[in-house]
Structures are given as structure tokens and as C-alpha cells.
Amino acid sequence: xxxxxxxxxxxxxMKIAPIDREFRKRGIETLLVHTGQHYDQNMSxxxxxxxxxxxPDVHLNVGSGSHATQTARIMIEFEKVCNDHDFAMVVVxxxxxxxIACTLVAKKLGILVTHVxxxxxxxxxxxxxxxxxxxxxxxSDLLLTPSIDGNENLKNEGVPENRVKFVGNIMIDxxxxxxxxxxxxxxxxxxxxxxxxxxVVTLHRPSNVDDEExxxxxxxxxxxxxxxxxxxxxxxxxxxxxxxxxxxxxxxxNEPLIHILEPLGYLEFVSLIGSSNLVxxxxxxxxxxxxxxxxxxxxxxENTERPITITEGTNQLITDxxxxxxxxxxxxxxxxVKEPKKPKYWDGKTAKRIVDAIIDCVER
Ligand code: UD1
Numbered sequence: 352x353x354x355x356x357x358x359x360x361x362x363x364x365m366k367i368a369p370i371d372r373e374f375r376k377r378g379i380e381t382l383l384v385h386t387g388q389h390y391d392q393n394m395s396x397x398x399x400x401x402x403x404x405x406x407p408d409v410h411l412n413v414g415s416g417s418h419a420t421q422t423a424r425i426m427i428e429f430e431k432v433c434n435d436h437d438f439a440m441v442v443v444x445x446x447x448x449x450x451i452a453c454t455l456v457a458k459k460l461g462i463l464v465t466h467v468x469x470x471x472x473x474x475x476x477x478x479x480x481x482x483x484x485x486x487x488x489x490x491s492d493l494l495l496t497p498s499i500d501g502n503e504n505l506k507n508e509g510v511p512e513n514r515v516k517f518v519g520n521i522m523i524d525x526x527x528x529x530x531x532x533x534x535x536x537x538x539x540x541x542x543x544x545x546x547x548x549x550x551v552v553t554l555h556r557p558s559n560v561d562d563e564e565x566x567x568x569x570x571x572x573x574x575x576x577x578x579x580x581x582x583x584x585x586x587x588x589x590x591x592x593x594x595x596x597x598x599x600x601x602x603x604x605n606e607p608l609i610h611i612l613e614p615l616g617y618l619e620f621v622s623l624i625g626s627s628n629l630v631x632x633x634x635x636x637x638x639x640x641x642x643x644x645x646x647x648x649x650x651x652x653e654n655t656e657r658p659i660t661i662t663e664g665t666n667q668l669i670t671d672x673x674x675x676x677x678x679x680x681x682x683x684x685x686x687x688v689k690e691p692k693k694p695k696y697w698d699g700k701t702a703k704r705i706v707d708a709i710i711d712c713v714e715r
Contacts, residue, residue: 352713354381355432355441355457358407359388359425359449362636364398365525365617366444366467369702371404377706384432386425386449387412391588397616402525418448418479425452433460439713443487444468444521446480446635446656454487465709467521469494470501471635471656477558480635484656493712495705497521497639498659498694518704519696522636523643526621527699533622540619541583541626544610550580550629550679555587559633559651563597565672569651570599572675573631577608579679580629585612585620629682631675638666645691647682649675664692 354374358367367383374381385407389395399406411428413421425448433441433456441457443450444467457464466487473481488494488505496502497520505515533539541549552573554560559569573582584603586594594600603609615623621640624630630641630648638657641648642664653670660666669675696704 352379352439353436354379354709355436355438356381356383357386357429357441357443357449357453358383359386360445360447361389361394361398361614362634363444363447363449364395364402364404365636366521367442368398368402368404369521369524369528370442370444370467370705373702373706379706379710382408382432382436382438384409384411384429384453386429386452387414388421388425388447388449390414391614393614393616394588401529401617422448422452425449426456429453429456430460433457433462438462440465440493440709442467442709443491446471446484446487448479448483451483451487454491458490463493463712464491465493465495465705465712466491467495467518467705468497468501470496470503470505470515472504473654473656475654479557481656493708495708497696497701498657500658516704516708517696518708519698519701520639520643520694521701521705522639523697524699524702525617526640526643529618529621530625533618533625538619539622539626540585540612540615541610541623544581544583546581546583546610547626548580548628550576550582550631551624551627552582552584552630553587553632553634553637554651555589556633556652557589558653560587560590560593566593566597566599568672570594570602572672573603573609574606575676576631576679577606580683581608581610583610583612583623583627585615585623587614629679631679638664639697641665642692642694643697647685649678649682651675659694663694 356367413424440463442465494515495518633651638660642660648666651669
């Protein structure tokens with residue numbers, strides 16, 4: 352039995368690492384395919400090291416491009432890989448272009464596909480990820496959900512129940528593993544700025560960083576926040592490019608209480624957020640990680656595909672950036688870290704349930 356595991360973009364690595372380990376522990380062979388959607392050392396290679404992952408068995412090297420170009424390149428290259436192997440299952444995770452591209456290819460060749468992190472919906476089709484999620488779920492054979500709202504969404508879309516299984520949040524497996532390791536290391540990048548009370552900012556969604564007016568407003572607000580609590584801001588390449596384009600990078604760089612960093616590796620990042628007092632983000636994964644760590648999280652988005660981080664966790668949506676200051680004040684009054692939350696099956700044992708479900712599906 353040969354199982355093909357797909358990674359492409361930064362948020363995929365921490366989801367596939369524990370699944371690969373679990374397969375290999377059980378003596379099941381995996382072929383790890385990296386599409387190359389993300390390719391910079393600090394967006395890709397560093398994660399293989401930090402997550403103790405094997406190097407990709409196959410690298411498709413597709414790189415950046417428009418959605419159509421990137422998706423098409425992945426499809427063309429991945430079809431060759433499928434034709435060269437006899438996969439019992441292709442496993443895709445999350446909602447990036449690599450997820451839908453590889454799913455389409457495998458399904459048209461009649462190969463079984465498992466979607467890990469199935470069923471999440473923002474109900475906002477302007478997000479490229481929402482299109483990727485809906486289409487991937489529509490055609491995959493086994494849909495593994497991280498939280499029970501995923502099962503409800505799929506039921507409402509008419510997906511037969513026997514294709515869906517609630518297995519829990521695979522990212523938490525990697526988070527727990529990393530927390531154990533960073534405890535013994537001095538890997539928190541905030542230390543070099545002498546900070547032990549600080550806010551972490553991450554922003555990369557096109558809806559926040561592609562439009563000049565929005566970027567200007569965001570930068571003004573971040574400067575304001577930094578007067579209340581120092582900010583550490585590892586900048587995604589999309590965001591850096593746009594800040595440069597709109598002439599706003601120097602504004603952030605010259606603020607004494609805003610510390611700009613390049614994108615961080617996984618262990619450094621876990622260490623940074625693990626000791627933070629507040630997070631401001633538009634990331635999907637970080638909404639979950641902050642819930643799991645009990646760190647207040649302000650999410651700069653109109654919606655979230657991860658509502659459980661609001662109902663059971665520490666997340667709050669900021670739909671209008673002009674309300675950010677009030678929410679920061681409230682969060683800081685509360686002062687920081689709360690009891691870590693543990694939605695059901697966010698327990699670090701999700702990889703086992705995933706591999707059980709996949710073996711069961713292949714043998715059925
Ligand atoms: C992609 C995912 C998004 C995910 C995010 C995490 C899709 C549709 N989007 O968005 O869901 O949250 O990854 O980071 O799949 N670039 C580099 N180096 C890299 C990769 C990208 O410099 O290693 C630059 C390129 O200029 C590129 C831009 O960043 O054009 C955006 O990258 P892209 O992969 O298109 O989208 P992300 O914004 O990263």
C-alpha cells in the first residue's frame with residue numbers, strides 16, 4: 352500500500368508531518384510530494400527541519416503565478432507522478448491551490464482522495480480558499496473534519512454521512528510536539544528585542560494586504576497598537592511586497608515599538624506565540640493555535656471558517672479595523688493568557704485517527 356501525501360504551501364507542512372510519521376510507524380510506505388507553491392527557504396525548507404519531516408520524495412517546483420497558472424502547473428506535473436505510481440490513496444490537507452489541483456488530478460485518474468481539514472466554510476466565495484475547500488470536499492472520497500461544525504456544513508451540502516468522519520485538529524499534534532521541544536530551547540525571537548510582554552501580528556490575506564487604502568489604514572492602526580503593547584511582526588512575502596509598493600514599509604520599520612522580522616520557522620514561531628500576550632492576525636491556523644494556547648486573538652477578517660475558535664476559544668473577529676483599538680484595550684485589560692482551550696479531539700492524537708480512517712477506507 353503506497354500513500355501519496357501532498358504539501359505545497361506553508362500551512363500544509365505542520366498538518367502532513369504527523370500523518371507521515373504515523374503511517375511510517377505502522378510500516379506503510381508514503382510518497383511525499385511537494386508542489387513548490389511555496390519555495391523560499393523560510394516559507395518551506397525550514398519547516399522540514401523543524402518538524403523532523405523527511406525530504407520530499409518528489410518536488411514539482413511550480414512556484415508562484417496567477418491562480419490559474421499555478422493550479423494548472425501543479426496539475427500537469429502531478430498527473431505524471433500519479434501515472435508513475437500505484438497510489439492506494441492521495442492525501443491532501445487544507446485549502447490552498449495545491450489541495451484542489453492534486454485532488455482534481457487524482458480523482459480524474461480514479462485514485463481515492465482523502466481531504467484532511469474537510470468541511471470548514473467561511474461562506475465567502477471571494478476567498479480563493481473557500482472555492483478550494485468546496486470543490487475539494489465535493490469530489491474527495493474521505494472527508495476528515497477537525498471540528499463538528501465541519502460535519503454539519505457537509506451534511507447541509509448533502510454529502511453522504513459515510514464519507515465524513517470527525518477526527519480532530521491535526522495541527523494541534525504538531526503544536527504539542529513543538530511546545531515540548533521549544534520549552535528546553537532559547538528560541539523565542541522576541542528575546543532579542545528584550546520583550547516579555549508583546550503582541551504578535553501576522554497578515555497575508557489578499558483582502559487585507561492587496562488594497563492600498565486598506566494597507567494605509569492597517570499601518571496607522573498598528574502604529575497606534577504599538578503604543579499600547581510592543582509588536583513583533585514576521586512579514587509574509589505578499590505583505591512585504593505590497594507594503595513596499597505602497598511606500599509603507601519604512602513607516603513600520605521606523606516605529607521603535609514595532610519589530611519587523613522575516614517569516615519565521617515553525618519552532619521559532621511556536622516559541623514566539625507561546626509567550627505572547629495578544630495576537631492580531633488573518634491566518635486560519637493561528638486562530639486555532641491561539642485557542643489551544645489560551646492567547647487572546649483578534650482576527651482581522653469579515654468571517655472565519657473556524658467558528659469554534661470563537662464559540663469555544665479565545666478568538667474574536669474584527670470586521671472593521673476602526674474598532675481594533677477598543678478590542679486591543681479590552682484584551683489588554685484582561686491581561687493576556689487564559690486557560691488553554693481544548694475543543695473535542697484537539698488532543699494531539701489526531702494523526703492516529705486519520706491513519707485509522709484512511710486504512711479503513713482503502714480496505715473497504
Ligand atoms: C497561500 C494560500 C493561502 C495560505 C498562504 C499561507 C492559496 C490560494 N493561498 O497564499 O491560503 O494562507 O499561502 O502563506 O493557495 N512568495 C514568495 N516566496 C514564497 C511563496 C510566495 O516570495 O515562497 C510571494 C510571491 O510573490 C507570490 C506571493 O508571495 O506571488 C503570494 O504567494 P501565493 O502562494 O500566491 O499566495 P499566498 O498569499 O502565500
